[in-house]
Every structure is written in structure tokens, then in C-alpha cells.
Amino acid sequence: MKQITVRVTTDSDKDLTARAYFDVTNLSVKMFSDDANPLPNVVINGNTIEHLDTEHDGFYSIVFDPVPGATGIEFEWANEGQNKHWTIREIEACTSAPEAQKNQVGIIAQNPKQQSKSKSLMQEKSNIEAQLREFSKSRSVFGGIFGKPEPVHILNRGDAEQPEEEVTPTVLSALGDLSLAKDAPDSERRVALAKWIADEKNPLTARVAVNRIWQGHFGIGIVETANDFGKIGAAPSHPELLDWLSAEFIRSGWSVKHLHRLIVLSDTYRQSEQIVTHARAKDAEVRLLWRFPSRRLEAEGIRDAMLAVSGRLNLKTGGPGFDLFFSRGGLNGFPPILKFQGDGLRRMIYAHKIRMEPDSVFGAFDCPDAGQSVSRRRQSTTPIQALNLFNSQFTIDESEAMAKRVREDAGAQVPAQVARAYWLAYGRDPHPNEMADAESVVQRQGLETLCRAIFNSNEFLFIP
Template sequence: MNRTPWMFPGMLLGLIAGLGVGANAGAAEPVVDFARDIAPIFQARCLSCHGDAKQRGGLRLDRAADLLRGGDSGAAVEPKSAAKSLLMQRVRSQDADDRMPPSGDRLTPEQIAKLAAWIDSGATIPADLAAAPSEANEHWAYRPLTRPTVPTIGGKIPTGSAAIDAFVAAKLQPLGLGIQPETDRLTLIRRLTFDLHGLPPTPEAIAAFQADISPNAVEKLVDSLLASPRYAERQARHWLDVVRYAESHGFEMNNVRPNAWVYRDWVIQAFARDLPYDQFVIQQLAGDQLNADAATGFLVAGPWDQVKSPDAVLTAQQRADELHDIVSTTGSTFLGLTVGCARCHNHKFDPIPQQDYYAIKAVFAGVQHGERPVPMPGQETQLADAERTPALPPGAPVGKLRRTPVQAGRNVDRLLPVRAKWLRFNVLATNSVEPCIDELEIFSPGNDATNHARTAKVTASGSYLGNPIHRLEHINDGQYGNSHSWISNTPGKGWVAFEFPEPVTIDRVLWSRDRTEPPQFRDRLAMEYRIEISSDGKEWQEVASSRDRAVSSTQPMGYVGRMTSPEETRMLRRGEVTQPLDPVGPGTLTRIGTGSTVATIAAAARDAERRMQFARWVVDPKHPLTARVMVNRIWQTHFGVGIVDTPSDFGRNGGKPTHPELLDWLASEFIADGWSMKAMHRKIVLSATYRQRGNDLVAGRAVDASARLLWKYPPRRLEAEAIRDTILAVTGKLDLRMGGPGFDLFEPNGNYVKVYTPRKSFPEETFRRMVYWSKPRMQLDDTFGAFDCPDAGQIAPKRNQSTTPLQALNLLNSPFAVQQSEAFAARLQAEAPSEEARIRRAFVLAFGREPSPVEQSAAAGLTKEFGLSALCRALLNANEFLFIR
């Protein structure tokens, strides 16, 4: 039904004016009244293009929030400043292409004067219009997360996994359906092991599970699967799809990123130790502040155009595209929102103003693609105690024994006792942007030594301007921490010099970036430095340096981004870098997640502070989206499709939840369980819903052919990586080494532009799990790329499942399939003494069961005519081998 925009919600506009209800209710009537003077102008001349049916330029004038928010070109109205308001500029314009209205008569001078007077007086709007229901509360995903009541079963309210079944059963009951009985033990252990590990269970594990008659046999199996590192590798593969991870840059050169694997390993380790999801999020956005530098590989996991241009506009466009990738992926990954759609205009479907897009862009404006040193806890190296080991003098050879690496907290450089009038600490390189030192102390020999820095006159190469907590006088004020520190004014370098009142004998220098416990800040750390002394302040002698400190073994380079001072962020008209508008400070979404307790991000906040505040906003338990999105992703890993079938889009254009109450209950449980991902997996797989049979039912197929309502367990094919891993496991060739640089499935070459030529033979170093493949962007593996493997050109929140002839041909005839069939046959010959026994062993390894008499006979005939490897190829191509049931 068509309706006049200003009649809803404002059929009461006339009454509002008459009753005095408005922003200034109770006060004297303003000279210009919105309902009387302004609304009729909008109604007659504006709303045909800027109303509820059409919003040209992203501008809507029939609702208060949109009116003040503006469109593609910025705010339409600047209260109390008609001169700055885009609306006034357009209605006053003499340019036929720019003026508004674009056709018909111009507004009269009296109408223009009323608009100007209304804006200059504060642009007050009737309270009834201003208080119209929020868009954010009209859509299910934006409503506050509340814990729903679990449906009763037999008069009782179930808890834990049984609560899942209660929600599912309540949805099935009106359809005359229910949850089916539990499936058989063999099917269940294969389902669980494939789901949680991406590998088949061993024959020994199957036998043990089938023989276990204890009432908690399934719980014990699940707990053992969750405790295995294979679980972490499986879940990491799912996550890497979501965040568009690859180990090459993309674009026309598509050169490799040799150190991108650092982030992949961090993801695996995070799942292995069940890092709480809120910390999992925070570390990926601001891990450089939490000694989790590898985690920020998330930010730069996407494509990067390494071919730069001398043209300033093209360079600006490249940078805008880099940040757009970060903003878009952050929004889709953690919030399930298509934030990137607000780059050029207000979001057409969801309450995401264009200004919010640029506020989030400002959060990440200090992130640059590139590498930096990454602490790798747990790696062993030969380290000397820096507290007691003197630094090497200049020219001395550096042996295998190195001093401990620099850290954000207390660092000691012990010197051979030396006399000096001056000491200079010269920073040559940092882990990010300008170096920061919170305190530098200079001691004489002895336990009761004097700190000579306290009485020294201090000079520096330059100091960070405009911030009172980063001043030169703080470097020797006796106070530790970031809030009493000195920052250089030059990225990556700077020096600070101490002049003592009289020459002194010194034997050690203590310095730190942030000597709080534990350090809160780890950026701006001096990684390379020299300590020099002088008798006259002109001639300098090196007495210590970073060159004998460990770096490579405990701090390898990782493609995890370079953190710099944030560049200025401006709104861009229609997203065009050539049309900058007003500056925008860092912020969050203003109309979604507004219940968060996180404070506004200060406009002057440093890069790390911006990202940390934003991350805390994302994981605030009051945020309506974060927990919902992640439990839906976990649900998808077990049933093939989420409760919401668009896992990275919970907006209005996304799918609707099949079980909204169940989704909210799971999200509430997730938070209550301390954001434990393992606990959520356990809860789901122990439910009767998950453990039920996958039998087809005519009644179920008639009303829910895809089994979205879960009247059966929905079978699905293994994805590409799991198929390859399973083949290697069954043939006995799987290499379970974890971590480190991956393997390559393309022929090596040294071309300027990387050429990806698929391998035709596969050495043993390629037999690791597929998660360790050095996956390039936009290039698929020759064999398994046909199985809907994403190319990392963009995010892949869920895999397609196609069925094509090429898939069957690849599994039957590819060099890899032929090689592994022969390896399978060789394993059978080594493990079984006769042809009959080898056939039985083949079925047990491939399917977890003995062959039937018919299968045994057919297999024997095939083997006799074509050889044992032919049988192996047939088994590796069977649906029973490739499907989770």
C-alpha cells in the first residue's frame, strides 16, 4: 500500500504542532516550526527522490536519523550552521547539475529562508518523529541478546546438550516429526572423527569404541577428540576460509608470502589451547599489544597489490582498497555484517551509515601490509643471561650463544666498567613506528649503585609532538609505564643522550618500553640499537648493541602487518579518493551494538589504542552479534549449514534463522561458558540431534527436503582438504608434523611474476595435512581444486558442494590418485598375508568395516583381473569413503 511518507509515523504531525510536542516542548514556539514550515517543503519537493521508496545519493529525508546522518556526500544538515549544511548548498546552487530540486521550479526565497532559519536554530525535529522505533531493533539480529526459555520435555526443563534437542523437537512436533534414534557406533565415530579432526578414525579406535559399554563412552570419545591437536588443525582450516587466508599477494604478480604461515600456526595453537573466543577476537585485532603479534596476520591476510604507481591517485586508491579489505573482512568475520557496502553510500539495507564505515576505517588506518618480528613462545635457542653477560664490544664475533632477545619490559645491557661523561642510546629499528622508551637507567658497579640518569641532562633527536604523556623528561623521571614515556619523532629510529654533571664509571644500562607487569604495550619496541659513550659529546664509542641478542630463532619475521601512526581518514564522496570530504575519527557502529559498555574511541588515540578499543566493543557481552555469529559458524561445521545459512551476513539481506531461540540460547551459553569454543563443540555433538540417524523419511522429505529442521542427520561430502588428508591417512603416507613453513603443490620457479605450474609428482614432503599447504591466492590445486576449494580471492564463509565429472576423473586418474592407490596397495601387502586378508584390511582402513560376502567376492574378481591397486582406487572413489553420514 502506498502512503505519504510524512503521514507515517507522522499522521500526528499536525497534532504535534498543536500540542507543542517537540524538541523544545514547553518552551515558546520557535520562529520556524518543523511540522508547519519544513515538513511541507520536504513533502512537496524532496521526498519523491529522498523518501521511503527512493533514496538518491543515499539521502533520506523522511526520518530524523537519516536526515541528520546524510547521504553519500556527507551530512545533509549541520545543526546551527546552515552555511555548512549540504542541504542548503544544494538548494542555493546555481549549477543546473548540482542544484536541488533537480527539475521544476527552484525553491522560493521564502522556502530557502525557512530551511536556513530552521537549521540555524538547531534543526529541531518533533519528538514523535525523532523517537521512531530504531531500525536496529526491527531486525532480529540487532536486538539485544536475551536467554530464551528452554522448551520443557516431560514437564522438565532440560539443560546442556538436551536443551538443544528440546528446541529442535519443539520445531518438529507441529510437523508430525521428531528426532530419530541414535545412529550405530561405527557411523557415529566416523561422523565425530571426520567432523572434529577431518580424518577417519583408525581401526583400533573404532574397535575400542564399539567395545566400550560404559554409559559415558560417547563423552569419553568426544573429549579425547577435542584434546587432540588434530582438532585444532581441522578448526583452523574452517577459520582460514572465513578470513580469506592465503600465502601469496594476489593481483597480477601474485608472488608468495614466505612468512604468512606464522598467522596460520597461531590460529592452530589458539584452537588447541581453547583460547576463549573473546580473546581470540581481541588478539587478531590488537595482538601486538598482548604479546600475540602473530595473531594480527588476520588484518593483512587478504590480497595486496605490490605493484606501486608513481601516480598519486592510483596510490591513494590502492591504499583505500587495502583498508577496505580490512574493514569488510572484520565486519563479516566477527559481526556477520556487510560493512563494506557502506563505502560509497549509506548501507542500502542495514543501519550502517557511510560515516560509520569511515570511522572503522580510521580504526585500522595505521595498519600496513608487510612483515615484522614476531615472538614465538616455546622455541628453544641458546641464550645467555643478559642480566649477567656483558654485551660484545664492537667487532667481536657473535657466536651461537646469544643474549636474550629484547622485550617490552626490563632489558639489561651489561658493560665492562667504563668511564664516561656522555651516554647515548641510539635506536636503529623498531617493531613498529616511532620508538618509545618509558625509562632508561644508567648504573655504576655495585649492588647499591647510583642511577646516574636521574641527575643527567637529557637531549634527543626529536620528540613526539602534541601528547603530554610522551615527553623527553619522562625518560629519567623514575616512573614506569606508557603514560610516563618518551617517543621519538621519526619512524623506526631516534636517539636520546644523557650528559652527566661529572664523568662517572658505569657498567650497565637498564631500559624498557613499558615496565608495567605485565607490559600493556609492546609496539614501538627498539629491536636494533647501539649504546655509545663519549667524553666530549662529539666523538662516540660503541660499548653495547643489539647485534648479539637473539632475534631470528625466537622472533622470526612474520607477514602480520606493520603498525604505523594512523593516517588521516576522510569521508569520500561516493567512495572516490579524488573527492575527499570532512575528516573522520575512529569509532564503531553507531546504530548496532549500541548497548556495549565500551567508551567512545578518542579522535587522538594511537593506532594500538584504536584497535584495542574497537576489539573490546566487538566482544562486549552486550553486543548482539558477536556470540550469535560464532556459534552459528560452529553449528555449521557439524551440520553442513548454519542455523543462519549466510554465516557472514546476519543483515536484512541474509538468511533467517531456522531456530532463532536455539541460536540465542547457544550464544548465551557460549558467553556463560567463558567463550569456550571446545565447550560449544562438545555441547552440540553430544546432543541427540547430532547423534541421530541419517535415515530418509518420506514425511520429513515432504515438508523439509533439505533437512534444515533436523528431522535427520544431514549427510554431506568431505571438503577438498579432508579428502586429501583422508586418502593419505588410509594409504599410510600422512605426515603429522605440525607448524612451520608449508609445502608447495606447484613447481618451483624464480620468475619475476610467479608462475603456478601444478606438480605431476608428489614427494613425501607434500604428504602433510592440507592445512599446511602454502596455499596461493587465485590458484587451485590441480586435483582437489575441483572439489569447491575456495581460491582466497575473497572470504569463503561456507563451501559450495557441487558434483561434477571432473571430480570423479581427478580421484580416479590424477597422478596423485594413481600414486596413492599404489601406496595403499603396498600397505595392504605389508600388513596382510593373503589376498583375502588384504581385501578385508582394505575395507577396514577405507570404511571402518569388514566387506560383505558380495563385496568380498566382487573385490576378489577386480583384484584378480586388474591388480590390488585397482581395488584401492575404487575404494578411494566410493561415496562411503567421501561422505560424512
């Protein structure tokens, strides 16, 4: 027979209660106070006892009522027989106050057979809980009431009150035919229209898509008026190039990735921005693409680049977006959020837009609000942009985060810090004169000031 004694104590001055689970023989329980003297009248399940004898193959649970002045519980037990393993399953000691924290003693020993069964049951419990969480998720259901489409008539002078000949739904005869029956359901009509729009014999769709992608890379499309390919829109600067790219776009199966790769690997895209005097005299707006037209990053790109360089960019994809503003209150409109954490550090494409409310910092960089449709953003240069980018709380936070990242990467030596900051922001080493100036700034005003200056530099803000 093996005799075991365990004490569970608490530093609380509250009355003590406890719950224990045992698989033992001849269990003795005592409670004691700070002076280690046993207390009388130990109460278990409403009965006052000094000694408890039990033999049980499974969990045996005893619950102690609160004992005034008790600060600990002493358990003493023994096991008999070759097939018995002395075991404490769990002991919890807590005060009688409901908000009190429980002090737990882990498993001291365990029956191997019951240990295996316990693991199996716990795994089954985890699987059931996972299924319950999955079943409890709300599921989106889309419903609609679809009736038979009304007959389509030619309207005399466009007056809905004067219907004349019934016609089949289709496009203008000069542009093809949808081959629909008069009584075709809505679903067939929509599918037919979508196929007609994306038909390889319809060059307009591919031209518009290609022009938008080209505009994203060069700042201006082959057709300057991206929303208007009609008679009053601008003529293409390179019509043969537009048609060739459109044909290639269709041939590749409308692969946007293929078109991006084709453009960025071209000599036109990879040429420098160096100015040639005689070329500028003939084409000051660079519509003939004799050099790469450098331009400033868009507002979203500036914010994302600052987060990436500071090391705080949250690359989480999908799911709900994040807010740029607090909820509306009184006459204050939508107060902007100044400090961001967690999802607020995601890419700006996930930001919730509010109509007529531009972003407090990056709205100054020609970022339209949600109430505008803009085919091509203009580029302005204003004092507000410089003030926002130098003094805003967002810039200060990212400058501090970048400085912290640089110190962790480069250590305490200023030259190493400057070199690391330049690599993070520009992807290159600083020139000797830049190194000297940057070291002076760090020594006099701190690394955070250098990081803030980098965020405001043309090399950081512009696509060369």
C-alpha cells in the same frame, strides 16, 4: 715394553698421504706398495726419515706427504714406564686427490685420564655448537611508526574537504560507547574496539561464530547466509537454538572446543541419514534437521583422508607450508606438482595457495582458489571429479601406498587383505557379497585396483 704393529691400507691407485695422532714411545713408520715391499724416502713434515722417536703426554700429530705408488702405511711403536698407556688416537689414510674419501681407523686404546677429559671437551664443544646454531637463527622483528591520531570530524555530506564538529572515536550511540578520550592513542582505540566486539552484551559476535561452527558440522548454518546476518540475509531456521548456543558459547569463556563437543554429542548430530517419506514431503532440504544431512567431504578432507588411509600422512604441525605448483615459467602459468614427498604429504591446510590457480586434482571438488572469499562452498557433481579421483597421479600413488600397507599388515592371503583394506577405509568388516566381489577384483586386477576403487566409493567420500 710392548711392541705393536698396525697397517692402514687403501685400495686407491693414487699417491698416499696420511695424518696420525699418537701418544706413544719409539714410533716407527714405513710406507709400502701393493707388493708389501717398503718404500724408501718416507717424508714427514718435509723431512725424510726412517724412524721417529718421541715421548709426549698429549696428542702428537705427524703428517705424511704423498709418496708415489704407496698403498699403505705401517706403524710400529712401544711404550715404556708404568704410567704410560699405548695409544693410537686417530689414523687417517687418504689419497692425494682432494675429492677422495678418507679411510679411518678408530681408537685402538686410550689413556683413561685423557679419555675422561676428551669426553668433557667434546660435550663442551657440542654445547657451544648448539648455542652457535641458536644464535645464528634469524629472528623476526616487527617495527612500526605510530604517530598521534588525527582529530576525527563529522564530514558534511561525507565530503572530506568539509570537516565540521570534532567528535570522539566511538561506535554508534545506539550500540554502546567505547568511553575513549579524544586524544586516545591508536593502541587504546584498538583495544576498546576489540573489547566491544567480544562483549557479552553484544550478541552478534557470538551468533556469527556459533553459526560458522554449526555450518562446519552440518554443511549449512542455522542462518544459511553466513556472511550476512542483516535484513537481506536469510532468517535463522532455529532462532531459539542459535541464541541458546550463543549464550552457552559466551558462558564457557568463548571455548570453541566446548561448542564442538556440545554439537557432536547431541542427538541431532548423531541421528541417521535414513529418509522418512512424510518428513521429506514437508522439508526436502532438511532445514528442520529431521535426519542428518549427509554430504561429501571437502576437497582438503578428501586429500587428507587418502593420505591417512595409505599411511603416508605427515602430521608435522606449524612451520612453512608446502607447494602445489612449480614456480611460474613462461606462458605455462603454474605447472602443478604431480608427485609429493616429505612436507608435500602434510595436511592440505598447509598448502600454499595461488590466486586464480585451483589445485589440479582437488580444485574440481569446489575448492576455491586464494582469490575468492567463499562463506559456504557449493557441492557440485561433475565428470572431471571422477576422472581426477580415478586417474590422477596422486590417486595412483596413494593406492599403491595403501596396497603396500595392507600387504604388510595382512600378509599374502587375499581375504585378510580385503578385510584390512575395509577396516582402514571404512572402519568395518566387508559384507559377504562385498568380500566376494573384492576378492575377485584383487585376484584379477591386483590389490592396487581395489584400493583405488575404495578411494572412489561414496562410503569413503561422504559423511553419513
